[in-house]
Every structure is written in structure tokens, then in C-alpha cells.
Amino acid sequence: MNLFDIIGPVMIGPSSSHTAGAARIGRVTRMLLGEEVKKAEILFHGSFAKTWEGHGADRAVIGGLLGLAVADERMRMSRELAAEKGMEYTIAPTNLRDAHPNTVIITATGMTGKQVKVQAASVGGGSIFVQYLNDMEVGFSGERTTLIIQHRDTPGAIAQVSQMLAWAQMNIATMRVFREDKGGRAVMALELDSVPEDKLLMSLRSMDAFANVTLLTKL
Amino acid sequence: MDHSVKSLLQESDGNIVKAARDWQLQNDIHAKSAEELDAYMHEVLGVMRDSTVKGMRSDLRSVSGLTGGNAYKLMTAVEAGKTAGGSLLGRIAARALGVAEYNAAMGRIVAAPTAGACGILPAVLITLQEEYGYTDDQLVDALYVAGAFGLVIATRASISGAQGGCQAECGSAAAMAAAAIVYLKGGSAEQSADACSFALMNLMGLVCDPVKGLVEVPCVFRNVGAISVALTAADMALSGIVCPIPCDEVIDAMRQVGDAMPSSLRETGEGGCAGCPSMCR
Numbered sequence: 001m002n003l004f005d006i007i008g009p010v011m012i013g014p015s016s017s018h019t020a021g022a023a024r025i026g027r028v029t030r031m032l033l034g035e036e037v038k039k040a041e042i043l044f045h046g047s048f049a050k051t052w053e054g055h056g057a058d059r060a061v062i063g064g065l066l067g068l069a070v071a072d073e074r075m076r077m078s079r080e081l082a083a084e085k086g087m088e089y090t091i092a093p094t095n096l097r098d099a100h101p102n103t104v105i106i107t108a109t110g111m112t113g114k115q116v117k118v119q120a121a122s123v124g125g126g127s128i129f130v131q132y133l134n135d136m137e138v139g140f141s142g143e144r145t146t147l148i149i150q151h152r153d154t155p156g157a158i159a160q161v162s163q164m165l166a167w168a169q170m171n172i173a174t175m176r177v178f179r180e181d182k183g184g185r186a187v188m189a190l191e192l193d194s195v196p197e198d199k200l201l202m203s204l205r206s207m208d209a210f211a212n213v214t215l216l217t218k219l
Numbered sequence: 220m221d222h223s224v225k226s227l228l229q230e231s232d233g234n235i236v237k238a239a240r241d242w243q244l245q246n247d248i249h250a251k252s253a254e255e256l257d258a259y260m261h262e263v264l265g266v267m268r269d270s271t272v273k274g275m276r277s278d279l280r281s282v283s284g285l286t287g288g289n290a291y292k293l294m295t296a297v298e299a300g301k302t303a304g305g306s307l308l309g310r311i312a313a314r315a316l317g318v319a320e321y322n323a324a325m326g327r328i329v330a331a332p333t334a335g336a337c338g339i340l341p342a343v344l345i346t347l348q349e350e351y352g353y354t355d356d357q358l359v360d361a362l363y364v365a366g367a368f369g370l371v372i373a374t375r376a377s378i379s380g381a382q383g384g385c386q387a388e389c390g391s392a393a394a395m396a397a398a399a400i401v402y403l404k405g406g407s408a409e410q411s412a413d414a415c416s417f418a419l420m421n422l423m424g425l426v427c428d429p430v431k432g433l434v435e436v437p438c439v440f441r442n443v444g445a446i447s448v449a450l451t452a453a454d455m456a457l458s459g460i461v462c463p464i465p466c467d468e469v470i471d472a473m474r475q476v477g478d479a480m481p482s483s484l485r486e487t488g489e490g491g492c493a494g495c496p497s498m499c500r
């Protein structure tokens with residue numbers, strides 16, 4: 001905790017965990033999709049399911065999916081904004097087992113038909129934690145610049161990434177690897193000390209082993 | 220300086236603003252220079268000021284419709300001389316209510332220390348500026364003072380209603396504001412600490428009981444009560460009254476009270492105001 005967690009953050013009310021956190025989850029989903037959202041199915045669990053209307057969690061998630069910054073004043077008008085932009089959405093409560101009390105599941109479909117499914121929790125003070133990505137258990141917060149690489153579990157994949165980052169003189173702060181089973185789907189989450197250049201992202205994306213490379217800039 | 224008021228007073232050698240700035244430079248990996256920190260604080264102050272204006276609209280309504288427009292009512296009554304507490308108190312009260320209602324209406328605010336208690340510091344600072352002509356730089360310095368005390372409270376106790384009840388949110392904000400008022404009025408660092416203690420004492424035991432789980436009732440009205448506590452706590456300290464209990468001990472007591480609170484009174488929306496029959500329908 002530091003001084004600016006006490007005097008701050010600047011946020012859209014009314015609740016850091018129900019509104020700011022919800023906006024962040026929408027935003028991270030939009031980034032993971034990597035393109036404009038055409039359609040979204042939003043499921044609220046736990047205390048979100050009880051209070052999403054009063055806390056404006058629906059408007060916050062929608063605003064995030066539209067790419068609004070967490071402190072953007074247009075957040076309260078996001079449903080109208082979605083209508084303008086032609087983004088469709090459905091919202092419903094759900095009941096999950098063993099999930100954090102403030103959990104959202106979003107299935108987002110992009111303009112090109114690409115789809116992503118994110119399960120994330122708002123863990124307090126506006127911070128979030130992504131628990132599942134496309135039904136695979138992961139765990140990252142997006143609090144720092146994070147590189148998310150979805151790939152097939154093959155020998156050398158991790159070495160390749162760290163090699164390329166080293167060439168670009170990028171320092172890896174933390175790295176976590178998740179996989180379904182041996183040789184199956186896998187996800188790498190790398191927190192970086194600086195923001196990688198487009199060139200590096202492009203060369204990572206050109207690798208056959210990596211199905212999807214996303215950069216989460218500070219939310 | 221983050222874990223005790225005692226060390227804050229010792230290390231700062233009377234200059235809490237400098238101590239807070241230096242502490243942030245050492246502990247925040249993103250903080251590059253004192254100028255950058257000050258620039259951020261000015262930005263924060265700007266958002267605070269803006270929220271005191273926008274919260275005053277007569278047609279403001281929260282998403283749930285439970286609150287909104289009350290700050291306008293209060294300010295109008297204060298200006299017409301219809302209230303009992305006088306102009307300064309009335310204006311601070313109206314602005315505290317306004318910012319809290321603006322938060323409930325999905326407005327842009329500064330969590331200080333939380334969104335639920337966001338009305339207290341802006342209302343106090345902006346109205347004291349209006350009354351006594353302080354510069355923005357002075358208000359920014361007062362924010363550092365408030366932040367330093369808030370940080371100790373957050374470290375030793377809590378600033379979360381779910382953890383420590385509303386004493387941790389509105390109580391902490393009142394204590395931070397009291398310390399800041401003393402600073403602006405030219406009191407000493409020790410007097411700021413006394414003001415912090417007096418405010419915490421007065422709000423100790425306050426439960427967190429949001430109706431329907433929403434940050435509205437009683438939250439927005441509590442921001443108003445908290446400013447009167449902040450003001451009177453600061454006035455006691457400024458007059459030279461010394462708090463008999465050291466500030467750190469008051470903070471520790473607040474933590475123990477928070478730990479002893481049943482979960483129905485810690486943001487679960489069950490007990491207290493939330494449990495009132497007409498609010499459960």
C-alpha cells in the first residue's frame with residue numbers, strides 16, 4: 001500500500017470493487033480479444049449478482065468492453081454508447097461453485113468472429129484477478145504490463161519467448177505458465193518491467209507455436 | 220513512517236509533508252521525482268474540486284434512485300440562512316454530501332481513502348480554501364498530511380468497511396481530514412496527531428451497514444456527520460487540548476473494535492441500517 005492508494009485512485013463510483021473492478025474486467029476481456037467487441041454474454045456471480053444494477057457493474061463491464069478507461073466519465077452512459085456502436089450484450093446472474101464472491105464471466109465475440117471467454121474476480125480496491133481464460137485455469141492481475149501468450153505445450157516454447165525478450169533487452173519481472181495437460185493448450189503470463197515495442201509483438205505473433213499473443217498494458 | 224504516528228512525528232521532525240513525499244519516493248516504484256508526485260496530487264485535487272461542483276446539481280440521481288439531489292437542498296438552505304450550524308459548517312456538509320452522492324451516481328471521484336468516504340476530504344479542503352484563501356499548493360500539502368496519517372491507519376488497522384466497519388472508512392477519512400485542517404490552520408505536527416486521535420475516538424465503533432449492499436444509505440449521510448467530527452476534532456487540537464491517549468493506541472483500539480464486530484455489521488448488508496424493516500422490502 002502507498003500514499004496514492006490512500007489519496008486515490010481517481011475512479012468512477014460508487015464502489016471500487018463493484019464498479020472500478022468490473023470496468024477493469026471488461027477492459028481486460030477487450031484486450032484479450034484483441035479486436036472490437038461485437039457481442040458479449042455477461043454473467044454475474046455472488047455479490048455482483050445481487051448488486052450489479054445498483055452499483056452500475058453492468059455499465060462498468062460494458063464500458064470496459066467498449067475500451068473505456070477505468071476513470072472515464074462516460075462509464076455511466078456506456079449502455080447508450082454500446083447501442084450507438086452496435087455492440088450487443090446479454091446480462092444474467094449465475095451461481096458458480098468455489099468462486100470468489102465478486103466474479104464475472106464474459107464471453108466476447110469480435111468483429112471477425114473471434115471469441116474469448118474470461119472468468120475474473122474483483123478482489124478489492126479496484127484490483128482484479130483473471131482466473132480462467134477460455135475455460136483454462138490461469139492466474140494474472142494485469143496490474144503491470146503483462147504479456148499473455150496462448151500456445152501449445154511444446155518443448156522449447158518458453159525458451160523461445162525468453163530468448164526473444166532478451167534480444168529486445170526486456171526484463172521479465174515474473175513469469176507463470178499454465179497448461180491443461182502435457183502437449184495440450186498452455187498459457188504464459190509474463191509481467192514486464194517495460195512496454196515491448198510493436199516489432200517484438202509482431203515477431204512473437206509470427207511464431208507458429210503461439211496461437212495468440214496479447215499485451216495487457218496497465219489497466 | 221507508515222507503521223506508527225510516533226515514528227512519523229520523530230522522523231519528520233515536524234515536517235510531515237516532506238516526510239510523506241520522501242516516503243513515497245522511496246516506496247513507490249513508479250514515483251520518479253517530487254515534482255511528478257506533486258503534479259499527480261494537483262490532478263487529484265482537480266478531480267476533487269470538480270466533484271464538489273458536479274455533486275451539487277439538483278437533478279443528480281444515483282443508479283438505484285435511493286439518493287441524489289440532497290446536497291443541492293442542503294446548500295440552498297444554508298445559503299438562505301435556514302440552517303442552525305452556520306455557513307462554514309453548512310457549506311462543508313453540503314459538499315461532503317454532494318461528492319458522496321455524485322459517487323453513487325457513477326461520477327468521477329477520488330477514493331480518499333475509499334469511495335464510500337470520498338466526500339469528506341474534498342468538502343473540507345475546498346471549503347476551507349473558499350473561506351480562508353489557501354492556495355492549491357497548500358491544499359496539496361494538506362493532502363500529503365492526510366495521506367500520511369491515512370497510511371498509518373491502513374497499516375496498523377484498516378481502511379476497509381468489510382474488514383473494520385465504517386469507522387475504518389468514514390472514521391479514517393475524518394481523522395485524515397482533521398489532521399489536514401490542523402496543518403492548514405498552522406498547527407504543529409503533534410496537534411495534527413491529536414486531531415487524528417480525537418476524530419477516531421468520536422467515530423470508533425461505527426458499523427458498516429449499507430442498505431441493499433449499495434454505497435448509498437447510510438454512507439452519503441455519514442460523510443456529512445464525519446466532517447463535523449473532523450472540524451471539531453481539529454478545533455480541539457488547535458486550541459491546545461492534548462489527547463490523553465497516544466494516536467497509535469487509538470488506532471490499535473480501532474482495529475480491535477473492528478475485529479470484534481460481527482460480520483453482519485461489516486458490509487454484508489444485513490445488520491444496522493441495512494436490517495431496518497422498511498429497507499428490506
Ligand code: SF4
Pocket residue numbers: 335336379380381384385386388389426427428429433434435437438441486
Ligand atoms: S457504511 Fe460501509 S459501505 Fe457505507 S461508507 Fe461506511 S464503510 Fe463504506
